[in-house]
Amino acid sequence: MKPIRTAIIGFGKIAEDQHVPAIAGNPRFELAGSVSRQGKGPAPNFTSAEDLLAAVPDLQAAAITTPPRPRFDIARTCIARGLHLLLEKPPCATLGEIEELRRLAEAAGTTLFTTWHAQHNGGVAAAKKLLADARIRSMKITWHEDVHKWHPGQQWVFEPGGFGVFDPGINAFSVATAILPAPLFVREGTLFFPANAHTPIAAELSFTSPAADGPLSASLDWRKTDGEEWTIDIETADGSRLQLLDGGARLLLNGDEVATSGIGEYPDLYARFAQLIDCRESLVDVEPLRLVADSLLVGKRETVEAVTV
Amino acid sequence: MKPIRTAIIGFGKIAEDQHVPAIAGNPRFELAGSVSRQGKGPAPNFTSAEDLLAAVPDLQAAAITTPPRPRFDIARTCIARGLHLLLEKPPCATLGEIEELRRLAEAAGTTLFTTWHAQHNGGVAAAKKLLADARIRSMKITWHEDVHKWHPGQQWVFEPGGFGVFDPGINAFSVATAILPAPLFVREGTLFFPANAHTPIAAELSFTSPAADGPLSASLDWRKTDGEEWTIDIETADGSRLQLLDGGARLLLNGDEVATSGIGEYPDLYARFAQLIDCRESLVDVEPLRLVADSLLVGKRETVEAVTV
Structure with missing residues (x-):
């Protein structure tokens, strides 16, 4: 071939x-x-x-x-x-x-x-499988990092259309929508806009889902200066706890590491691309971007300190 | 029956x-x-x-x-x-x-x-028919009114999820998407947020469309105090000019009034509802709301004077 x-x-x-x-x-x-x-x-x-x-x-x-x-x-x-x-x-x-x-x-x-590359992390498929028939008691997304470390000199992230903290946060949304057994809807939230920016530097959001009986939240913040955290922490109705760490690369089930078998984000992504081409199929997933748009539709706006990266 | x-x-x-x-x-x-x-x-x-x-x-x-x-x-x-x-x-x-x-x-x-009630105005079906095979040279949406006159006491329009000037502006979007022969995409724009508001009081937007070769714009403004204007003004490549006036209730073609035969916005809307029920069909049109969301995704933000209605 x-x-x-x-x-x-x-x-x-x-x-x-x-x-x-x-x-x-x-x-x-x-x-x-x-x-x-x-x-x-x-x-x-x-x-x-x-x-x-x-x-x-x-x-x-x-x-x-x-x-x-x-x-x-x-x-x-x-x-x-x-x-x-x-x-x-x-x-x-x-x-x-x-x-x-x-x-x-x-x-x-x-x-x-x-494509949503974060969905191709090793822990994501395993988490999706474990949650396939689960009721969700709670979910907490924490996506904290330092914009100065990860986007030095890229002031365009704060320009119109630059997405701001949703640029990393959309990765979290792409993983959450991939692993949950039902869709997520933005309920309310607060968006923190630096005085000199057109996009938010942080967002605190809450969601609902037909699969969940308890609180679902996301804390996205570009103002963390001591290291970074990219975790999705989920409790299920049967008392299990799933922790997706490092953006989805690692998965803990009730504190124990779950072995994952991924070949890596981008290799997996290109393998899928070849499959789609072979089958003459498309895969168009707008959910992560729609969650950003919906956050802007219903979010409260607060102005915070100006930022230069 | x-x-x-x-x-x-x-x-x-x-x-x-x-x-x-x-x-x-x-x-x-x-x-x-x-x-x-x-x-x-x-x-x-x-x-x-x-x-x-x-x-x-x-x-x-x-x-x-x-x-x-x-x-x-x-x-x-x-x-x-x-x-x-x-x-x-x-x-x-x-x-x-x-x-x-x-x-x-x-x-x-x-x-x-x-439903998008403005789509059921008398001039809309006539305009859609006239534009069915047209190339668009330009479109200018002007949706100006006084928020104090039209929303007295309704401060919630400026609360999160309250839509602000997009509450009337979405009517314009619903008419524009109904009459144009191809979709509209938000290209860029500026959103004007009162200092005490979570939603914009005005928006200046530009669009693109596969049906258009020239500028497409919308000026939405809740700060007009001397009367109101709800018009969509379109020039086609063959030199015709269509003016939808009064939110779509009247249509001028090259300055001459076009006779319209609508039964009224809500009567027409309920007639359509009965048809849909009879045929067991749904009509779910998200385009006007998506244009609002897309405006928030790409819009520049400016802060303007606080407002109380």
């Missing part, structure tokens, strides 16, 4: 650190080119998607790893050329854009895969 | 002014009861949906006209009882809740109708 000739469009840190090795490590894919406005991606490199598409005519797929805003136009162009698409998270800047890409990919018969 | 026994849940101004006369004027429906926490709806009146459902066992349908926040729980209870539902706009507080109601109604085989 000939490998799927794939381009990476938007060559930043995530492309270099994750997509290039995942493609190199999967014989189903072959890296056929890249797009970087700075001209620094793997050869053949182009400075626009149009140039790439014109120069590499036998391209079959692309991973779009640009910031969210330009993705929609690039994706439309690629779908019109019949490419299968993998979109980094979050898939687009708005929910409306994703719906349109879903429609276009369906009409074109191409695969559209809106 | 026996009339459809219908209750009104949430008996405020819109129920009294619009839903009661529309039900009374349509022989397909019979008002079978109401719910009002203040106990002031048409008899038999109850103070909770549970009491209504327990006391009126042959109920077939309900119009939910409460504020958005409590609708989801009421709607779930009603769907579980097999009722066909009409939801006032906006259908729920969040997009996640609507998706769940869509799923529940489908599973229960009941009709779910998320």
Whole structure:
């Protein structure tokens, strides 16, 4: 079987650190080119998607790893050329854009895969299995880190459309929606906007779910300066306690480590992409982004100290 | 054919002014009861949906006209009882809740109708027909009114989940999405939050659409004190100009009044509800609410003078 000739469009840190090795490590894919406005991606490199598409005519797929805003136009162009698409998270800047890409990919018969890399962590599948028939007594998401450590110099996270603390927080949402046996709905919350920012630096949220009888909450905070915590802590009605640690990489059941068998986030994600292409299927999951939008719809707003990263 | 026994849940101004006369004027429906926490709806009146459902066992349908926040729980209870539902706009507080109601109604085989009353204005169907195959050169939505005149004493519009200027603005979105031959996507915008408010008092937005080659914009403003304006002004590539005036009630084509034949917003809306029930179909349109959510996702935030209504 000939490998799927794939381009990476938007060559930043995530492309270099994750997509290039995942493609190199999967014989189903072959890296056929890249797009970087700075001209620094793997050869053949182009400075626009149009140039790439014109120069590499036998391209079959692309991973779009640009910031969210330009993705929609690039994706439309690629779908019109019949490419299968993998979109980094979050898939687009708005929910409306994703719906349109879903429609276009369906009409074109191409695969559209809106990825949420955190869902491919080792502990996630195991947690999902353990919770398949569970009633939830409580869930507490804690996603605390230092924006100065994780986004140095990236003031754009506080610009319009930059997502703010929802940029990491959407990873938590993607894991929570993957493991819970029923959907999550935002009930209420408070969003903390720095005086000089258009996006929140922290959010305290509560949720409801048809699968839950008790409190469901998320604490997202970019102001933690002593280390980081990315945990989802769940108690079930039968008295079990599941702790997903390190963003989903580790799972504890009643305090004991559960062995997980994942092959790694991005290798797993590309394996799924190949399956979807083989089956001519799409996987378009808007739930994590919808939870962000719903948080903005119902959230209380508080202004906090200005921030510069 | 026996009339459809219908209750009104949430008996405020819109129920009294619009839903009661529309039900009374349509022989397909019979008002079978109401719910009002203040106990002031048409008899038999109850103070909770549970009491209504327990006391009126042959109920077939309900119009939910409460504020958005409590609708989801009421709607779930009603769907579980097999009722066909009409939801006032906006259908729920969040997009996640609507998706769940869509799923529940489908599973229960009941009709779910998320209404946008402005779409039932006389000029809207005529405008939609005229634009069916058009390319759009420009669109300008102007939705200006005085919040003190239209929402006196209703400070809750500025509380979390209160929608602010999007409460009227979502009517404009519902008309624009109904008449344009392709979807609208929020590109960027500025939201103006009063210093004491959790929702915007004004919004300046720009959009894109696969049907448009030029600028698409919306100016929503609750700070206009000399009268009001609710217009959608569209130029097409072939040089025509459509002006929907008075929220959609009137239509001008190249300056000339177009005769419209509507039976009125709420009579038309209930006629559609009867059709949907007859065909066991649902009509769940989330686009207007998604445009609000997308505006919050990408919008710039500015703080303006505090407001008290």
